[in-house]
Amino acid sequence: MKGTYLGEFEELVLLTVGALYPEAYGVAIMDDIKSETGRSVNISAIHSAMRRLEDKGFVKSFMGGATNERGGRRKRYFELTSYGKKALDDAQSMRAKLYNRIPDISFGQS
């Protein structure tokens, strides 16, 4: 299995999955990324990212109930696992640690 490294795009997707809980599925994640960051992503990229995240154990998934939409096809919903939450926390804290070490000098005017 691949390493458990969290890539930039994966992190973004993982955050979105957490934020959308309990309604996180392919198209919703794509829409959310588009509205929050302005990044338009193809749906297939979301699917591959989700599959990688699931392989790494950051998310778990289950099939939802059938609806009238989508030609009657079910949705696959994703949820953060505690391991995934921890990975996000780690990323966050590492970022904060590094961020705080930036010396307090004023930028933009030399």
Add this chain to the structure above:
Amino acid sequence: MSINRKISPPRLARRFLQLYCKSEFLEEIEGDVFELFERRVEESPAKAKLLFHWDVLRFFRLSNIKQIKKSNSNFIQMTRNNFKIAARVLWKQKTNTVLNVGSIAIGMACFILISLYVKQEVSFDKFHENGDRIYRTWSEEDYGEGQRFFYTSSPLPLAPTLEENIPEVEAITLVDYGNYLVGEGENRLNERIAMVSNNFFDVFSFELIKGNQANALGRNDIVLTESYALKYFGSDEPVGKTLTVQLGSEKVNYNVSAIIPDMPKNTGFQMNMIVSNEDMERFYSARAQQAWFNIGPETFVLLKENTAQDAVESKFPAMINSVLGDDIEEGQYVLGLQPLEDIHLNPDFPASAYPVGNPNYVYVLATIGLLVLIMACINYTTLSTGQSIRRAKEVGIRKVVGAQKGGLIWQYLSESILITACATLVGIGLAYALLPTFNHLAGTQIEIPVDAQSIAVYGLIVLFVGIATGIYPAFVLSNLKLIAIIRGGSSGGRGVGVLRKALIVFQLLLTIFLISGSLVMKQQLNFLQNSDVGYEKEAMVYLNMYPKDGSEGIFRQIDSGFENAEIIKAKLSQYPEVTDLGATMHIFGTPGWTTMGFRDLNDQFRQFHLVLTDPYFISGFGIEMVAGRDFDPNLEIDKRESILINESAAEYFFGTEDPVGKKLPGEEFGKHTIIGVTKDFNFQSLHTQVEPLVISQNSEPITQGISDLTFDSYPIPKVFFKYKGESLLGVQALLENVWAETFPNEELVFDFVDERLKLMYEDEARVNKIAGIATIISVLIASFGLLGLTILVVNTKVKEIGIRKVLGASPMTIMNILVRQFGIQLLLAFVISIPITWYIMNQWLSDFAYRIDVGIVVFLISGLLSFLLMLMVIAYHAIRASRINPVKALRVE
């Protein structure tokens, strides 16, 4: 329900998605793309459909694609496993692998290069769209008594006659060449220009890349190849520019109408400048346009589809009879067709402008290429059969756990296929690297094509060679008796050893044969180039003269050429390094001196060659006289009516009588006297015997008496001299000086006589060089094989050698044992090679009128050479084996 709901996603894309997508992902993926589609369709159905396609395409990723077949085929699994094992085995036995890959790679490189050359030769003009319907006409006139003329050029009235009389003819195109001065003022160049019919580009499939493609050959149009466009116009746009061509006394401005790519190497139409022959009178005299017995261009006929050659040919006699009935009797003039694709390799038809190669040489080379490849294959076969002892245990274990014979065979075959594939890759690389050397040495211009077709061919070769080399070891190994292997002891029957030895003998035989063969060829070539031709050829230089402007008729042109020659001679004679000056109509090294025929007093048809010279020809070339005297420059009568003949002519015309003071035995000849007889000198190629020759200063008395005349080589006079200076560059500088002040508008063309002579044996020299390369390669391959076998033998005899040493054998004795192993085989191969080489080389030599004998020396040299080679290859390992401490060898086990 809204109307929008009725629009469903494109069916094709949906089908495609269902086709490739893994079933466990299908539902969610479909769901998501459907949802997106439903959302988008509200805005624009067309865009939604487009995006739907796009999404489906984007989902087409490896992780989503179904496995094509989930079958767990044993065959495929085992093949994969086999290749893995093969790679490990090959990696483990590095020396062996290197020797095997090396020899097959070298053999393959040689094979590829030679086969490309052969392919070029056999593919001449096979690329024309209508190629199978294009024929060239030939004519044969036979008036009995050896008065027979056979030619593939044709008279000018033939084309219109064919068009009128033969309905099956779709198109006729004439092809002819002439040398004309191109350009203006100071920089005129003598170029070979093709004169063709307007429909040339319709009949033959040559591509026009620029300019007027529909009708490139108008009256005043000229078509250039890319390289000639570059030569004349540099980077400027050539189309529309003007080129001036001097045609006889007329200067014509041609307009560049179109550009073609440079002619491919495998076409007989080597043209760089092409003009239309629509204005016949520019190129041919009015008489020639009507004359049936004056030949010029080659006539190519395109027949209508589904027309048989015989059907058309059967109509020719009636046609000939209707146009020529008054002049000839029936059957004296036969017209026929020769398929275009047959011309290049058919020496039975006389050559015209279209080059004709010697098919025998092509076959010889193809055989050599194949032999080298076979030798490389034999290496692999013998080595891996020898290795079988080592592999026996592996086979035993495999058999115990239930391997089938077929499976084992397939396993060893995959090994040989793998090794051939590696070797072929290396071989192709090698061929690429050696291509320039090969082209340079062999005087060829081949390229290695990279396209799907040739890759497929390489693949097939790999498969074929892999199976051919591996099949025998595979059978040997898989046939090993299980009990014998497990018990240990000797494996493999007696038959294996015999066949292996036979293969080695065969391989050595090929090597020795190639060595002796190329030695014989080399000797014959040296003989041809160094043999006494009867005249001085060292340091003799000649330069072409030009007729004066406006001289009409071939003999007037020749005379005016002689007049120009006098001017040049006068200037050259002032230089001390120039001696033996003279002028002649034909020079040595150009075949096809003027041939003339007449009826003698007994009404017998006689043919002889004529050369017109100045009085210094005999003395200049140091030709010996056997009777009478040479021309005297001070005698006016010699200029008018004295002639010389050679010994052959003396015997041909007069038998044993003394010809001096007599006349040629014909009624119509003008006033002339034979004043001397020269010793026979070989004015043609050494392929043929010396033929009767008449030497005269004045053409008139001779031409009056003849009934026919053939010029095969350019009859305009040449000035010749012996150059005594030191450097070759000196000649060029000297001639350029003299030429520029005498004929500033003409191109200087000069050459050395011995260089020209070498060109006459170009074909032989090329074959000899390619055969030489192949010989070196075969020696290499054979040494590789011997080296591998020596290592093998040394390894299996480690104990024997150890025991012998303990008992007091000297290193020489040990060496002796090893040498004897191969010595007998080498001796056998040598003995068998003698009759084979002798027979085959004598066949080859029978092509030459003057030839060497295949002597014993050749065999001694090649035998000694191969023996020394074997010693060299064996020596290192033999010495190492004989010096090894016997304790080490015997301690094992």
